Structures are given as structure tokens and as C-alpha cells.
Amino acid sequence: MNHVPFRSLTTPAALADAGLLAADAVPGLAGVAERYAIGVTPALVALSGAHPAIARQFVPAAEELLVSPAERADPIGDHAHSPVKGIVHRYPDRLLLMPTLSCAVYCRFCFRRESVGDAGVLSPAEMTAALDYIRATESVWEVILTGGDPLTLSARRLSEILTVLDTIPHVKTVRIHTRVPVAAPERIDGGLIAALTAISKPVYVGIHCNHAAELTADVKAACGRMANAGIPLLAQSVLLKGVNDSVEALDNLFRALVETRVRPYYLHHLDLAPGTGHFRVAVEEGQRLVQALRGRLSGLALPTYILDIPGGAGKVPAGAAYMSPEGDGTFLVRDPQGSTHAYAPDIAKTS
Ligand SMILES: *Cc1c(COP(=O)(O)O)cnc(C)c1O
Numbered sequence: 001m002n003h004v005p006f007r008s009l010t011t012p013a014a015l016a017d018a019g020l021l022a023a024d025a026v027p028g029l030a031g032v033a034e035r036y037a038i039g040v041t042p043a044l045v046a047l048s049g050a051h052p053a054i055a056r057q058f059v060p061a062a063e064e065l066l067v068s069p070a071e072r073a074d075p076i077g078d079h080a081h082s083p084v085k086g087i088v089h090r091y092p093d094r095l096l097l098m099p100t101l102s103c104a105v106y107c108r109f110c111f112r113r114e115s116v117g118d119a120g121v122l123s124p125a126e127m128t129a130a131l132d133y134i135r136a137t138e139s140v141w142e143v144i145l146t147g148g149d150p151l152t153l154s155a156r157r158l159s160e161i162l163t164v165l166d167t168i169p170h171v172k173t174v175r176i177h178t179r180v181p182v183a184a185p186e187r188i189d190g191g192l193i194a195a196l197t198a199i200s201k202p203v204y205v206g207i208h209c210n211h212a213a214e215l216t217a218d219v220k221a222a223c224g225r226m227a228n229a230g231i232p233l234l235a236q237s238v239l240l241k242g243v244n245d246s247v248e249a250l251d252n253l254f255r256a257l258v259e260t261r262v263r264p265y266y267l268h269h270l271d272l273a274p275g276t277g278h279f280r281v282a283v284e285e286g287q288r289l290v291q292a293l294r295g296r297l298s299g300l301a302l303p304t305y306i307l308d309i310p311g312g313a314g315k316v317p318a319g320a321a322y323m324s325p326e327g328d329g330t331f332l333v334r335d336p337q338g339s340t341h342a343y344a345p346d347i348a349k350t351s
């Protein structure tokens with residue numbers, strides 16, 4: 001239950017040996033390495049050499065120690081909504097269960113960067129308490145396994161957790177948020193798929209993917225194995241400066257996902273985690289990009305642009321509004337090209 005099985009590179013020196021960092025940058029990264037987990041899997045080492053947009057996501061940078069006043073250790077208020085260790089319960093009908101805080105790869109912009117890392121596995125007693133909380137809380141309709149990355153657990157361990165969730169009558173569906181299909185596609189093997197499909201409840205898999213180049217032949221094959229096994233696949237992406245902050249990059253990413261049978265679900269506006277300013281795109285720019293995609297891309301390929309309100313108030317669509325009320329029951333509506341139209345629904349006249 002650590003990332004050693006992936007033979008990840010976990011130090012600036014190892015990344016320099018692999019050619020992903022200049023040797024003279026290594027001493028300047030000691031502070032970053034001390035503060036934040038580092039891990040790059042073989043699959044992503046291979047991609048990082050050829051694609052700066054991939055390397056930027058995983059290779060540590062000195063800017064990570066620059067913290068702006070708006071940034072905070074717990075950007076989306078997980079702690080405020082944690083009734084027991086390993087659970088974040090913010091919305092009545094769904095909660096997060098975090099069996100481990102280990103990941104296959106450590107993204108430099110991670111919103112949980114202050115908590116993720118190798119040491120964060122729930123003990124058996126803590127896991128029992130977390131599952132007891134779910135069993136006792138009848139409003140919980142959906143359990144979202146996240147972390148850390150739940151697919152770094154062994155198939156046996158994952159299966160144990162899913163099997164317990166399967167026995168809780170009010171839990172109707174399970175979702176797993178993971179970066180493993182991209183970071184270590186070879187882990188999506190028969191044993192893991194058997195664990196994901198052994199229970200009677202639906203298990204949705206949400207894949208974190210930010211750039212079309214992440215969807216290599218191996219990653220597409222791993223997604224295909226899950227899709228063929230009947231597992232519905234979603235994607236979550238993060239809007240990142242220098243990675244995917246252009247209409248072309250997002251267009252390529254969302255099309256490649258749909259072509260891989262993965263439905264783009266959310267495009268996240270970057271959370272205010274410490275030392276992530278070099279990845280931050282202005283909201284206005286995000287809105288412009290998303291607006292440019294509307295009309296250009298199939299609706300199937302368009303995710304919702306999402307802001308998670310700092311402090312724990314929840315997620316809301318961050319896109320610009322297309323309809324503005326004019327006060328007399330009519331609306332001014334903006335089309336994908338930016339022209340405006342009056343929309344006067346009949347209901348205003350007959351009521
Ligand atoms: C993001 C999140 C969810 C899931 O939100 P959806 O909009 O259903 O994808 C649930 N609980 C918490 C605490 C979250 O942060």
C-alpha cells in the first residue's frame with residue numbers, strides 16, 4: 001500500500017537522473033521535496049520527456065513554496081465536514097470515503113497536497129468506524145471513494161470495502177475517483193476489474209485526466225477493459241496554466257476522452273491550495289475558454305466548469321451565465337458566437 005510497486009521516481013535527484021530536471025535545479029528543490037510528496041510513475045516518466053504539459057503536472061518546481069494570501073491548507077473545507085476520520089460529509093445524499101491518502105502519482109497542483117502522501121492509510125479500526133458511520137447515516141445514497149487514490153489499494157482490499165458497502169441498503173451507488181488508469185494503466189487488470197464489478201450496486205469510475213497526451217494506447221486499453229466490463233467512466237479535469245489553458249488543448253482532451261468512452265464530467269477551476277499559483281488561470285479566462293467550446297464541441301464532450309467554493313460551501317458551475325432576466329419576463333440570451341437574442345417565453349404573458 002505504497003507507491004513503490006510502481007517503481008515511481010520519488011526524489012528530485014531521481015527525476016534529474018531520468019532527464020526530467022536539470023541537475024543544477026535539484027538543490028533548490030530540497031524544500032519542496034521536504035514539504036510535499038513526489039511520485040512519478042514509469043508511464044508518466046515516459047510521457048513527460050516528450051510532453052512539457054505532462055512534465056509540468058508532476059515534476060516539482062521551486063514556485064511551489066510561494067504561497068499567496070488567498071491560498072489555504074484546506075482549500076475546500078474538508079476538515080469542517082469530517083464527522084469521523086476518512087469521511088467528508090458535506091452534502092446529505094453523498095459523502096467521500098478516503099481509505100488511503102497514497103497516490104500513484106503526486107500532482108503538483110493537488111487540492112489535498114497538504115494531506116496526501118504515503119503514510120495516510122486508514123487503520124482497520126478507523127475503516128470500521130467510517131463504514132459504521134455510513135451504515136448509520138441513512139441519507140447517504142452515494143459513496144465516493146477518493147483520497148489519495150483508492151485504486152492504489154490491492155484488489156483484495158478494495159473488494160473488502162465494496163463488499164461492505166454492498167450490504168448497506170440505503171447506499172445505492174458507488175463512485176471511485178482515481179488517477180491510476182492514467183498513471184499506471186497496467187494496474188487495471190483482471191483482478192481489479194473483478195473487484196469493481198463483483199458487487200450488485202453500480203460502480204462509476206471517475207478518471208482524473210488533464211491533457212490528450214495522457215491518453216496513450218495503454219491508457220485507452222485500460223479504459224476499454226473497464227468499459228467492456230460495463231463500468232461507466234467519467235472524467236474530471238483541472239484547468240491548468242501551461243497544461244491545458246487553450247481552446248485547442250481542451251478540445252483535444254474532451255474529444256479524446258469521448259473517443260475512449262469516457263464522459264467528461266467536470267472541468268475544475270483550480271482550488272486555492274498552497275503553492276499552486278503558477279498553475280492558476282483567471283476565472284474570466286476559464287469562462288472564455290468554456291464559452292468557446294460551447295457550439296464547437298458535441299454536448300457529450302462538454303463538462304461543467306466547476307468552482308468549489310473555498311471553505312466548504314460546495315461546488316457550483318463557474319461558467320458565465322447565458323441568460324439574463326430583463327425584468328418583464330423576457331431574457332437576453334447569448335448564443336455560442338456571442339450575439340444576443342431576446343427570449344420571451346409565452347408563460348410570462350398568460351400567467
Ligand atoms: C466534490 C465533492 C462531492 C461530489 O460532488 P458532485 O458534484 O456530486 O460530483 C461530494 N462530497 C464532497 C465533500 C465533495 O467535495
Ligand code: SF4
Nearest residue numbers: 103106107110148179
Ligand atoms: S491523484 Fe488526485 S489526490 Fe493524488 S495528488 Fe493527484 S490530484 Fe491529488
